[in-house]
Amino acid sequence: MAKILDVLARQVWDSRGRPTVEAEVAVKGARGRAIAPAGASTGSGEAKSVDVRQAVHSINTEIRASFTGKTLDQETLDRLLLALDGTPDKSRLGGNAIVAVSLACAHALAAAAKQPLWRLLAGKRAVAMPVPQIQIFGGGAHAHGRMDVQDFMIICTGAGSFTEALEWTAQVYQAAGARLAKRGALHGVADEGGYWPAFKSNEEALAELTGAIADAGFEPGADVGIALDIAATQLWRDGRYHLALENRALTASQLHALLLQWIERYPIVSIEDPFAEHDGEAMASFTRTAGERIQVVGDDFLVTSSQRLKEAKAIGACNAVLLKPNQAGTLTETLACWRAAQEAGYGAIVSARSGETEDVTIVHLAVGWGVPQLKVGSFARSERMAKWNEGLRIEEALAGAQLPYPARRLFRRSARAP
Numbered sequence: 001m002a003k004i005l006d007v008l009a010r011q012v013w014d015s016r017g018r019p020t021v022e023a024e025v026a027v028k029g030a031r032g033r034a035i036a037p038a039g040a041s042t043g044s045g046e047a048k049s050v051d052v053r054q055a056v057h058s059i060n061t062e063i064r065a066s067f068t069g070k071t072l073d074q075e076t077l078d079r080l081l082l083a084l085d086g087t088p089d090k091s092r093l094g095g096n097a098i099v100a101v102s103l104a105c106a107h108a109l110a111a112a113a114k115q116p117l118w119r120l121l122a123g124k125r126a127v128a129m130p131v132p133q134i135q136i137f138g139g140g141a142h143a144h145g146r147m148d149v150q151d152f153m154i155i156c157t158g159a160g161s162f163t164e165a166l167e168w169t170a171q172v173y174q175a176a177g178a179r180l181a182k183r184g185a186l187h188g189v190a191d192e193g194g195y196w197p198a199f200k201s202n203e204e205a206l207a208e209l210t211g212a213i214a215d216a217g218f219e220p221g222a223d224v225g226i227a228l229d230i231a232a233t234q235l236w237r238d239g240r241y242h243l244a245l246e247n248r249a250l251t252a253s254q255l256h257a258l259l260l261q262w263i264e265r266y267p268i269v270s271i272e273d274p275f276a277e278h279d280g281e282a283m284a285s286f287t288r289t290a291g292e293r294i295q296v297v298g299d300d301f302l303v304t305s306s307q308r309l310k311e312a313k314a315i316g317a318c319n320a321v322l323l324k325p326n327q328a329g330t331l332t333e334t335l336a337c338w339r340a341a342q343e344a345g346y347g348a349i350v351s352a353r354s355g356e357t358e359d360v361t362i363v364h365l366a367v368g369w370g371v372p373q374l375k376v377g378s379f380a381r382s383e384r385m386a387k388w389n390e391g392l393r394i395e396e397a398l399a400g401a402q403l404p405y406p407a408r409r410l411f412r413r414s415a416r417a418p
């Protein structure tokens, strides 16, 4: 705990050149600062952001008046934010205002304790570095729908450390770029830094990514697996999943069959949001069929809500959850969802948004809370690299004192050549 001396906010700019909220919390001799990120493919159950000028104004007036002079812990500060807002979806003060203040408080408390945030969150517990999910091709809402599937990512399942995973990723990312350039299929990079490719089908992207893993000298499956984010809510219209690139519309059971075919043909170890956010039945059915082999992740489907996670567990939908602090709103609610995931036996991935900044808080959350995976986007653009590089610094600080790196344990079942 530390006495809060002041709270202020300003408008800053994110990686898409859009305005966002930065909050600063002053304590004796130190300050904490955090910036709200923003999604493009958002779930309808997320905390609602408001106009940035309005969010900044609310922080500089209401939140400032309520927080200044208080000596409270994170949980009580977060509860105060929720009480001040008073709405179930945080639409009065705004999810963007609330998450910026909540995270800035965490940084201020860590600064007051003269500890890095990850260390403050871990307390006396030993921690491990999280396993990165790194985007190689970007599509969906992050590339004007040029590909239907939003994220084609890799997980270096055979790497022995976070540092090694990034080294391997750099090689795969370069190899993928070289393949695309050779074919004249490179259209720059998408919102999260993954290549924006001109492919004729979604499956072609899977084949090219598997090829790039091999080109870089790795064994697809054993060394490096593929993770997809279908972000299927974006594909859902009039009762069908629309694959615009392939000019076809699938029922849930046809999409289910297509994904199983992809799992058979390619070294896929994880699929996020395979069905739309409302389609719990399809999620449960897919988890029953594929969940033994691969990780089935809920993002828009679970929106970092411990309540939705418990409901998903009850019907057997998904076996892992994406944790996005700005979906939940506060740090405390994000942590509650991680605790619910642990109770339910679900995996978890702390995740960035498609609109990001130099803010690296999420890396500290993953390490400090012991969340075993981290998703930040691709291996380009400084709002992404700032986070990977922060992870390198933390792994160096842990030097020899950390728990074993969890990649092989997490993906042993699925880490095999197709």
Ligand code: PGA
Pocket: 038, 039, 040, 041, 042, 141, 150, 229, 231, 299, 351, 352, 353, 354, 355
């Ligand atoms: P978003 O995308 O930040 O645009 O929602 C990230 C994701 O879907 O995981």
Ligand code: ZN
Pocket: 229, 231, 272, 273, 299, 300
């Ligand atoms: Zn997603």
